[in-house]
Amino acid sequence: MSDQTDDRLDGARLRGDCADCFGLCCVALPFAASADFALDKPAGKPCPNLRDDHRCGIHTGLRQKGFTGCTVYDCFGAGQKVSQITFGGQDWRTGPAGQARQMFEVFPVVRQLHELLWYLTEALALPAARPLTAGLREALRKTEQLTLLPPDELVALDVGAHRRDVDVLLLRTSELARAGTRGKKKDRRGADLVGARLKGADLRGATLRGAWLIAADLTGADLRGADLIGADLRDANLTDADLTGAFFLTQPQLDAARGSAGTRLPASLVRPAHWTARS
Missing domain, CATH: 1.10.3160 (Bbcrasp-1)
Structure with a gap:
């Protein structure tokens, strides 16, 4: 090939x-x-x-x-x-x-x-x-x-x-x-963040590989440049969160979460139809 x-x-x-x-x-x-x-x-x-x-x-x-x-x-x-x-x-x-x-x-x-x-x-x-x-x-x-x-x-x-x-x-x-992201980058690989209150959290360049984020509140969180491979986003609230440049994020992960018209997404993914239409 x-x-x-x-x-x-x-x-x-x-x-x-x-x-x-x-x-x-x-x-x-x-x-x-x-x-x-x-x-x-x-x-x-x-x-x-x-x-x-x-x-x-x-x-x-x-x-x-x-x-x-x-x-x-x-x-x-x-x-x-x-x-x-x-x-x-x-x-x-x-x-x-x-x-x-x-x-x-x-x-x-x-x-x-x-x-x-x-x-x-x-x-x-x-x-x-x-x-x-x-x-x-x-x-x-x-x-x-x-x-x-x-x-x-x-x-x-x-x-x-x-x-x-x-x-x-x-x-x-x-x-x-993630090396290109300035500042301290959080390492939350495999972390149990079920229901975590992360509203407005600065997670730029973080590694969330395999993290349990079920029903976590990520409203307005900054996830730019974060590694989300294998993260469980079922019912996670991504309303107005910034996922610009986040990588290893898949459409099924996004579809399992909640979000809004204000949620910023990587260019390769589409906004789920069931998300609310708030701006």
Whole structure:
């Protein structure tokens, strides 16, 4: 794969396209009755809301009917990759015996790899990460090659080991990107900040990797240049917060949070439709 191809691994290819997917997230993944889901569903069993055409029967009313978890999920393009490339457009409903089970096992593996593609692509776009360009491009090339493995090899893949290798590069990228932020930079990696009162907090250049920010009040917080990889932002209040230049923030994280028209976002992300319209 050429470097030019590597640099274009973004946009539509790394976002879910339900039109080219056989509803894999609605079948392969399990969920439990909770604030996010209205009922229990084991892995491999179709959601009762999944129609025969692989579309959601309650798509426009998911939040109102207790399926908020569905509205904040994105496969990073893994669904269409598995459906159209790995299995060559063969529907799990009509495919050979055993293929459906294999497809459901492959999907979460490719989803993890596609999430890594998203992070690596973003890292390559950060000017501060230029010293790591060669390593990042090689990791991107290798990750893309892994997504193209045959189904049996994908099922057997130690994706955790690959994630750990990539994370070394992403951590170094974070250090370089945050070094340009003046002043003391907070290190809140993995911190328990559930429900924390962080209104107006200065979190410029902070590392919030894997932090638990569930229902945290980040109203008006300054998160410019912060590393948010893996941060749990479910129901976090980002009203009027400044996320300009924040990196390794994904659309699913943003969709799980609350915000406003005054919340400033990285250019690569879109304002969730359910956010309030206050300015």
